[in-house]
Amino acid sequence: MPLHAENFQVYPEALGPGTEVGTWRVVERLGVGGFGAVYRVEDMARPGEFYALKLALRPGDERAEREVALLMIKAVHRNVVRLHACGRWPHPQTGYLYFVMDWVNGRPLDTWAEEVNPSFRELAQSAGKVALAFDALHRAGVLHRDLKPAHILIREPDGEPLLIDFGIGDYAGAATITEQTVPPGTLLLRSPESVRFHRANHGRPGARYEYQPTDDLYALGVSLYRAVTGHYPFPPHLPPDMLYLAIEGQTPPAPADFNRRTPRALSGVIMRLLAKKPQDRYPTGTELHAALMAAVSFGKSAAWEASLFEWDEEQGTELDPSTAHRRRIRRPEWPTYSGTPPAPRLVIAPALPFVRQPDRRDVVDLGQEPPVEVPPVQQRLHSPVLVVAVLLAGMVGLAAWGMRLLEGGAASDAKVPSSPSNVVTRSAPLREVAPVEALPEAAPATAPLMVEATAVAAAPLAALTKEDAPVMKESKPSASALKKVGMKAMGVAGACLNLACSGPQVRPTPPPEECPPGALEAMKELGIELGDTRVFVFDVIKGEPHVITVREGNTTVRLGQGWEGLRSGSLLYGKLYLSERVYGRFTWARTNQGRTYPVCIELLSSSRERGLERKPGSEADFARIWTTGRANPVNRFE
Structure with a gap:
């Protein structure tokens, strides 16, 4: 009825x-x-x-x-x-x-990306069509003002993208409806310039943000970032004021840095769409479309034909056989570590008995199972520098042997005196003395995914020349031949030394950076004076301070000692940078009562040196550091 x-x-x-x-x-x-x-x-x-x-x-x-x-x-x-x-x-x-x-029979952009798992070429083509649609709309004076993945539907079965929901859209000459500082919309997709305007003019009568086509294109960049990585550029669960600070001042990791299937050209296009300054983005949809099509045309075909994500197959069970052959994507983790394993590292030799493997309790990783113990014969040496040192010692020994023969001669029946056996014992895990300052319960930093290195065959150290070829003679070697062997060994040792110098590359020190807007004023309000350091500890680290493993990226530390307005236990949010030391820059703080403030605080070691010391076992893409240090308020990041 x-x-x-x-x-x-x-x-x-x-x-x-x-x-x-x-x-x-x-x-x-x-x-x-x-x-x-x-x-x-x-x-x-x-x-x-x-x-x-x-x-x-x-x-x-x-x-x-x-x-x-x-x-x-x-x-x-x-x-x-x-x-x-x-x-x-x-x-x-x-x-x-x-x-x-x-009625569009289709899926929103982010759902389509995860359920259909299209190729990067298909995504780029759909994005290019949306870019051309925006170009036409913007030339007609139309602004969407609320673009997000849910408002881009991918129609079945032809895969055509359609823009929907112009509920808060605007067009040239339209009457003003609201008196808000910025148009209604979704905070996650607001541009940095609109956030900056809102923070500077909130509550000011008559202040209205003038929405621009570059705002729509920024939101398209956020939507594409979500489709390619499975994540938004900044965590949606952050409180609004912290999210404002992140959008305005933080640069998210490039999509290709953690979903490594992503073609670098596409990652670059998305990051340009997310540029903090509107003049650094594509000014029109036509230029964005051209950039996308150029990236597809000149890129490697295999990379663009690959699906956005890897599939995880679900096995059926006797109780529920319907789950057989059901698939879901393998979503890359963000921002703690990359869900795509990094490329295998070159390993020259197996681990030696005296090389201490990292203590399992020293590896910090949120939500990750502890690494499985590997039998000694399967272990791999984690320090190429140590391998080179062993080879260098052997080469120097060979050179010394050759020179001794050259100087004193050597009888064919000479015996080498045996040296006393070295007794190798496994030492207890290295522990450092905790600082005398009182420490609260603490927390893990950005934790890496420790990937087992893959062994490869080692190339010959050097090829023998014709003069070096062994000659079967009963007489002892000539002086000239012995001298050549000794010099060759010294040359090889020098080559090994050069190899050690060009091993894991140290990243450059982070460039100077201004404090976020309002940070100095907020610190003054909180009673935080420049140079007045306080003890910190990485958040969620429990128990006695020790050595942990971290990667470059976002992290959180907890104050062991506080200032007048930012008490012990308050959280600092920022980023770690890996260089010859581990540098930390923190741009906002959260009090125990949940209030947030922009700040400008760097990390010092316990001895008050800028940056944290990299402990033994560190490599180019991760570092082992002590869990505590000093938080130092500054007026500029140097």
Whole structure:
């Protein structure tokens, strides 16, 4: 039996199946937003034809009227959802405004990326079409102002992208509806310049941010970042004020740095879309489209044909055989460590008995199982420098042997005196003395995924020349031959020394950087004086201080001692940089009461040196450090 509005109270956000709105019958509710509810409806005059009907939540809603005007006149494009009808319900004059659009049988961009797992080429082509749609809209004076993955639908079966939901859209010449500082929208996708304007002008009468096409393109960059990596550039769970600070001042890791399947060219395009300054982004959709197509055309075909993510196959069980062959993506972890294993490292020789392997309790990794113990014969040497040192010692010994023969001669029956045997014992794990300052319970830093290195065959140290070839003679070697052998050994030793010098490359020291806006004022308010250091410990580290393993990236530390307005136990949020030391720069703080402030604090060692010392066992892409140090307020990161 049809449901008529005059028979009951109207709740536009909760229409049941069978409700008749004009000549349309509700089939199901698709979603509810801040200004309207969307339903899948059937055309009662043409049964079997389905559309999407959006119903305003309030009578006389000017925003709904603007969206109708946009879709009917301004935003007409093949990649924008089409408008078919509009009216008011239940009363034709005073009722709620509704309009009927195409019902797009498809998935939002992020869902499509994870469930279909398309190739990078398909994603780039879809993004290019969206870029051209925005170019046409912007030239017509139309701004979407609320672009996000859910508002880009990928239609089945042709894969065509369609822009939907212009509920807070705007166009040139339109009347002002709200008096807010910035337009309503989703905080995660706001541009840095809009965030900066909001922070500087919030509450100021008459201050209104002038939304630009580059704001739409920034939001498209965030949406593509989400599609390629499975994550937003900044954690959505951050409190709003911390999220503002991150958007305005922090640079997220490039997609290719942790989803290493991503072509570098595509990663570069996305990062340019996320540039902090609008003039550093693509100014128009046409230029963005050209950049995407150039990246696909000139890149390696195999990389672009690869799917966005690796698949994880689910095995069926006897209780639930329906799960057999079901697949889901393997989402890269962010930002703690890369979900894609790094390239194998060159390993020259197996581990020697006296090489201490990292203590299992020293490796910190949130949510990661402890590494499995490997039998000694399968262990790999973790320090190429130590290997080179062993080879260097052998080469020097060979050179010395040759020179001794040259100087004193050597009888064919001479015996080498045996040296006393060295007794090798496994020492206890290295522990350092904790600083005298009192420490609270603490926490893990950015923890790496410790990847077992793959052994490869070692190349010959040097090729013998014709003069070096052994000659079968009963007489002792000539002086000239022995001299050549000795000099060759010394040369090889020198080559090994050079190899050691060009081993794991040390990253450069981070460049100078200004403090985030408002940091110095906030620190003054909190009673934090420049140079007045306090003890910190990496967050969630429990128990006695010890050595942990960290990678470059975002991290959190907890104050063991506090300042007047930032007490012991407060959290500092920032980033670690790996160089000859481990440098930490922290740009916001959170009090024990949950309030957040911009700050400008760097990490010092316990001896008050800038940066933390890299302990033995560190490599170019990770470092082993002590869990505590000093937090030092500064007026600029040097």
